[in-house]
Amino acid sequence: MSAVTQRYNVGGIYLQRPFKIRRLGHFGFNVEKLPEGREFYGDLLGFTAADALDFSRAPWFPKDADLGDPRGYFMRYGTDHHAFVLFPKRVMDHRADRKFAPEVTINQITWQCGSLKEIVDAHTYFEEQQVRIQRVGRDMPGSNWHVYVYDPDGHTNEFYYGIEQIGWNRLSKPRDMYYRGFNEKPALPQMSEAAEVAEAQQKGIDIFSGHRPQPPNGAHYDVEGVLLPRPFKITKVGPVGLFVEDVERAENFYTERLGFVRSEESVYRGARCVFLRCGAEHHSVALYPKELRRILGFSEHTTCMSFGVEVGSYKQLRKAIEFLKGHGVTFVNSIPPELHPGIDYTAFALDPDGHCIQLYYYMEQIGWDGRVRPASERRRVNGQWPEALEPLSDTYVDQVFQGPLG
Ligand SMILES: [Fe+2]
DSSP states (O other): OOOOOOOEEETTEEESSSOOOOEEEEEEEEESOHHHHHIIIIIITOOEEEEEEEGGGSTTSOSSOOOSOOEEEEEESSSBSOSEEEEEHHHHTTOSSOOOOTTOOEEEEEEEOSOHHHHHHHHHHHHHTTOOEEEEEEOTTTOOEEEEEEOTTOOEEEEEEOOOBOOTTOOOOOGGGGGGOBSSOOOSSOOOHHHHHHHHHHTTOOTTOSOOOOOOSOOOEEETTEEESSSOOEEEEEEEEEEESOHHHHHHIIIIITOOEEEEEEEETTEEEEEEESSSBSOSEEEEETHHHHHHTOOTTOSEEEEEEEESOHHHHHHHHHHHHHTTOOEEOOOOGGGSTTOOSEEEEEOTTSOEEEEESOOOBOOTTOOOOOGGGSOOOOSOOOSSOOOOTTTTOSOOOOSOOO
16 A cells, blocks of 8 residues: 655645754753853853753752752853753753653754744644654743654654844843743744733833843953954854664654655764755764764763764864863764764864764755765865865855854
C-alpha cells in the first residue's frame, strides 16, 4: 500500500509538515558547576545575562535539599532574549515538568519557526504522529510561544515563535508582564506584543523595570574597530552535535518528523555520521554514533558532542583561541575534519563540566540545488593557521550579525 503524503498549507505554501524550522534559536546545558559555568559562558565567551529564573519558588522544588544556586540563567549574544541557557543540573533532576534521560545534559535544542500558527499546528501534528510531547504554551522569561518534544534519545527539542527582543537599552521585560505566560495551547489569534505592552502600561506596570545587565568593565580589546571586553564576538549559535544510540533512528526522526534535510554523511573509523540542515547552512544538527564518544575521548557524562558558537571573523577566531587558552580553558585537538564537514578552521574548547564548545567563523552555504561543495573543492586545513585566508565563493554571504557588536 502506498503511503498517502499529507500536505499542509503553511503561509500559502504546501509543505509536508505544518511548520518549517528556520534556524537554531537557542540551546542550553544543565551543569553541575554552575558558578564556573557562568564564568565560562559569561565572562569568557561573552554571553550577556538577560534574566534569571529562581526555581526555589517552584512547587516541585525540594525544600530540604541543598542543591546550590537554584537559579537558571538566560543569556544572549544579540537581540534575542536568550540564545543560551545555563541551568543547575541538581535542581533540574528534581523537575516534575521535564524529564532528562541519564546522559542528557542538554537542557533544550530550540528551533525558530515562522509563525504562532505553525507552533500551534506543530503541537497537533506531534500528537497525531505520536511524538512524545513535553509541554506547550508560552514561557516567561523570553516570551516565546512554544511546544516541546523529545527526540528518540530523550533530547528536548523546542519549537517557538516570537522570542522577546532586547534593544539598545538592554532591558528585559519586567516580571509584572509575565501574566501573559501560558501553560496550555493558546487559542488563536492572540494579541500582538505591541498590544501587550500597551495593556501593561494601562495596568500601571512600569514597563522599564525589567532586568538590565551590568555594563561591561575592562573593555579594552579592539575588535575590528570597537572596544569590547574580549577580542571576539559571538555572532551565531549552532550547530549542535549529538551522540545517539542509533544514528538511523535519530536521522529518521529529524528528517521525517521535523523536516531536516540531509546535507552529507561521513564515515570515521567505521562509524556513520550524518549532517542535517534546516536552512542554507551546511548543517545545524550533526548525529554521531555513541561509540565514537569514547574513541574520541569525549566526556561520557553527556550525549552532547558539541555546541557550536560562531565568532565574527577568522581573525576573531584566532584571537578567541588565544584568549581562552590564556584563561586556562582546555581545548580538544583530536577532532578530524570528517566530523565537521562544511566548517574549515575550527577549535573545540571544554566548559567546566566537560561539554565541548565548537568555535568557528565560517560554514559552507548550500543553495537552491541542495548540493554541498565537493570534497576536492574544500579548503585544506593542515594545522597551520595563516594570518589571513583567501575568500571562498560563500565567504561572508550568510546573514550578517544584526546591530552593534557590544
Ligand atoms: Fe526555550
